[in-house]
Amino acid sequence: MEFTKGHGTGNDFVLLPDPDGQLDLTPELVAALCDRRRGIGADGVLRVVRAAKHPDSAGLAGEAEWFMDYWNADGSFAEMCGNGARVFVRYLLDNELATPVGAALPLATRAGVVRALVEGDAVSVEMRRPQVYDASTATLGGLTLPGTAVDIGNPHLVCVLPAGVELAALDLTVAPGFDPEVFPAGVNVEFIVAGDPVDATDAHSLMRVYERGSAETLSCGTGACAVGAVALRDAGRDTGVVAVDVPGGRLTVTVTENSCWLSGPAVLVATGEVDLSTLSAAA
Numbered sequence: 001m002e003f004t005k006g007h008g009t010g011n012d013f014v015l016l017p018d019p020d021g022q023l024d025l026t027p028e029l030v031a032a033l034c035d036r037r038r039g040i041g042a043d044g045v046l047r048v049v050r051a052a053k054h055p056d057s058a059g060l061a062g063e064a065e066w067f068m069d070y071w072n073a074d075g076s077f078a079e080m081c082g083n084g085a086r087v088f089v090r091y092l093l094d095n096e097l098a099t100p101v102g103a104a105l106p107l108a109t110r111a112g113v114v115r116a117l118v119e120g121d122a123v124s125v126e127m128r129r130p131q132v133y134d135a136s137t138a139t140l141g142g143l144t145l146p147g148t149a150v151d152i153g154n155p156h157l158v159c160v161l162p163a164g165v166e167l168a169a170l171d172l173t174v175a176p177g178f179d180p181e182v183f184p185a186g187v188n189v190e191f192i193v194a195g196d197p198v199d200a201t202d203a204h205s206l207m208r209v210y211e212r213g214s215a216e217t218l219s220c221g222t223g224a225c226a227v228g229a230v231a232l233r234d235a236g237r238d239t240g241v242v243a244v245d246v247p248g249g250r251l252t253v254t255v256t257e258n259s260c261w262l263s264g265p266a267v268l269v270a271t272g273e274v275d276l277s278t279l280s281a282a283a
């Protein structure tokens with residue numbers, strides 16, 4: 001089967017073209033594809049399928065032609081993936097499956113329809129406005145860190161590190177603990193340090209993330225949006241622009257009254273053929 005590999009600020013994905021929804025994609029196959037030693041290696045899989053051809057998106061087919069069928073590296077589903085959506089749009093354009101017509105390109109996801117704009121190397125996606133809804137805690141290496149629960153289609157817990165705790169020193173080879181009563185379906189945990197605003201931004205954060213279903217990644221787009229909402233709240237603002245520096249680069253988050261824009265580079269780096277039957281047999 002044909003595949004493409006792409007990434008957005010180091011958050012990497014295997015894209016599988018399956019326009020008519022004929023591929024029998026299973027959690028085991030996704031985990032095998034994402035295995036960095038035995039498979040292609042990625043933080044997740046993006047199946048490129050027509051919205052009308054997938055049961056999770058058929059109801060959105062009138063609004064968007066394509067459905068981003070996103071899977072985490074462990075084979076679980078997630079409702080939304082901000083970097084994945086940006087890479088998915090790059091794939092559609094490079095493969096002439098969609099044309100940038102000046103207006104934003106609609107894309108169906110499990111969290112509804114999002115819209116994308118492409119400007120040179122940057123792909124921006126407009127998602128729902130992050131909802132800051134609760135306080136909770138994460139535990140990591142003997143520390144209990146206060147955090148803020150944020151929903152942007154998928155769940156996040158944003159923890160601002162207290163003085164004396166170094167972002168670089170956190171051991172994210174181990175999953176952080178969280179309260180399952182607040183996050184019954186699991187959570188993506190962001191650890192941040194507030195910095196001075198840069199360029200034309202209202203706030204700036206340094207972030208590392210432990211993603212539900214994918215462990216530590218170099219970047220998380222929805223996580224950056226959650227961080228942006230918390231940084232603006234902490235700056236006493238409701239809307240604004242936040243630069244979020246992740247290990248894989250910089251994302252720019254613009255929170256408006258009704259939505260949230262995520263911008264940054266999105267690139268395709270390879271195409272090839274993968275023998276799914278060999279992977280399935282090894283899974």
Ligand SMILES: N[C@@H](CCC[C@H](N)C(=O)O)C(=O)O
Nearest residue numbers: 078081082083154220221222
């Ligand atoms: N890396 C993504 C988020 C992917 C989904 C996440 N792991 C979850 O389970 O919610 C992004 O860029 O937003």
